[in-house]
Amino acid sequence: MINKLINRIGELEAPIVVGLDPMMSYVPNHLIEQGYKDKGENLEGVTEAIWLYNKGIIDAVYDLVPAVKPQIAMYEQFGLEGMKVYVKTLEYARQKGLIVIGDVKRGDIGSTSEAYATGHLGKINIGGKDYRGFDEDFITVNPYLGSDGILPFIEVCKQEKKGLFILVKTSNPSSGEFQDQLVDGRPLYELVGKKVAEWGELFMGESYSYIGAVVGATYPEVGKELRKLMPKTFILVPGYGAQGGKAEDLKFYFDNNGMGAIVNSSRGIIAAYRLPQYASYGEKNYADAARQAVIDMKEDLKKAWVKKSV
Numbered sequence: 001m002i003n004k005l006i007n008r009i010g011e012l013e014a015p016i017v018v019g020l021d022p023m024m025s026y027v028p029n030h031l032i033e034q035g036y037k038d039k040g041e042n043l044e045g046v047t048e049a050i051w052l053y054n055k056g057i058i059d060a061v062y063d064l065v066p067a068v069k070p071q072i073a074m075y076e077q078f079g080l081e082g083m084k085v086y087v088k089t090l091e092y093a094r095q096k097g098l099i100v101i102g103d104v105k106r107g108d109i110g111s112t113s114e115a116y117a118t119g120h121l122g123k124i125n126i127g128g129k130d131y132r133g134f135d136e137d138f139i140t141v142n143p144y145l146g147s148d149g150i151l152p153f154i155e156v157c158k159q160e161k162k163g164l165f166i167l168v169k170t171s172n173p174s175s176g177e178f179q180d181q182l183v184d185g186r187p188l189y190e191l192v193g194k195k196v197a198e199w200g201e202l203f204m205g206e207s208y209s210y211i212g213a214v215v216g217a218t219y220p221e222v223g224k225e226l227r228k229l230m231p232k233t234f235i236l237v238p239g240y241g242a243q244g245g246k247a248e249d250l251k252f253y254f255d256n257n258g259m260g261a262i263v264n265s266s267r268g269i270i271a272a273y274r275l276p277q278y279a280s281y282g283e284k285n286y287a288d289a290a291r292q293a294v295i296d297m298k299e300d301l302k303k304a305w306v307k308k309s310v
């Protein structure tokens with residue numbers, strides 16, 4: 001999967017992942033009304049509207065980007081009805097040829113991680129037949145529990161040729177509270193980064209490992225250090241756009257061939273119609289606004305995504 005992701009980024013010249021984080025407040029009114037009309041003014045109606053919203057966005061961007069990243073919390077908040085739409089969204093994205101990164105941020109003691117890995121990446125055998133749960137291509141994972149919380153995910157990745165993005169330095173304002181603390185004089189994120197690089201050696205792709213890292217766009221100096229520490233680790237970069245991350249800050253997240261990272265934008269694309277520069281599209285044309293936002297992001301990222309001389 002990591003090789004496919006890298007090839008698709010190259011073909012489309014778009015190191016971009018569209019984050020499918022459908023907050024109810026972003027869903028245009030006409031879709032909410034349709035959802036209520038079709039399924040009732042309840043959890044089913046709202047999640048139907050969210051499904052229609054996602055479908056519109058996928059249809060508008062699938063030929064421009066290699067991947068989408070549905071954030072499971074945005075679906076989980078609606079309970080079972082939300083989870084059904086999470087699954088439907090994964091299936092539709094896959095059908096459209098997109099690589100799916102499930103942003104699920106799992107990680108627990110070994111036996112529990114094994115179950116998470118089976119549910120999200122692997123399969124379960126019942127009566128001699130294999131069944132798949134969520135079946136994402138990659139998922140995000142939290143390394144706080146250490147190796148025995150991570151290795152079960154890597155085992156399943158090896159079996160299924162799928163991948164992980166392990167949190168190393170997150171984009172949020174409080175990320176430094178723990179992640180920047182010094183351990184033997186070096187920040188904790190460096191220790192985690194080195195460990196991710198080591199785990200990555202357990203399952204290498206052609207140029208990068210199947211075991212990637214999450215490094216936020218909002219701490220570019222850290223990104224530069226981590227790129228050096230993890231030369232074979234593919235980086236998922238959230239925090240561009242809505243959280244303030246800028247293309248020009250991301251130069252060092254990429255390698256000298258302009259590869260090695262993929263940048264996520266969620267609100268900046270799916271809710272582009274609410275931004276002043278796309279306001280002329282109007283709510284009804286939210287999907288066209290999303291498409292334009294992707295085209296603009298692709299152009300903007302050229303500031304970072306260039307071949308550099310060493």
Ligand SMILES: O=C(O)c1cc(=O)[nH]c(=O)n1[C@@H]1O[C@H](COP(=O)(O)O)[C@@H](O)[C@H]1O
Pocket residue numbers: 019021071103140169170171172214215216238239240241242243264265266267268
């Ligand atoms: O793992 C992630 O994707 C993630 C890690 C991180 O450090 N920061 C971060 O924002 N994210 C996710 O990336 C998305 C960012 O959304 P926007 O800020 O709307 O682009 C959300 O789904 C977050 O949960």
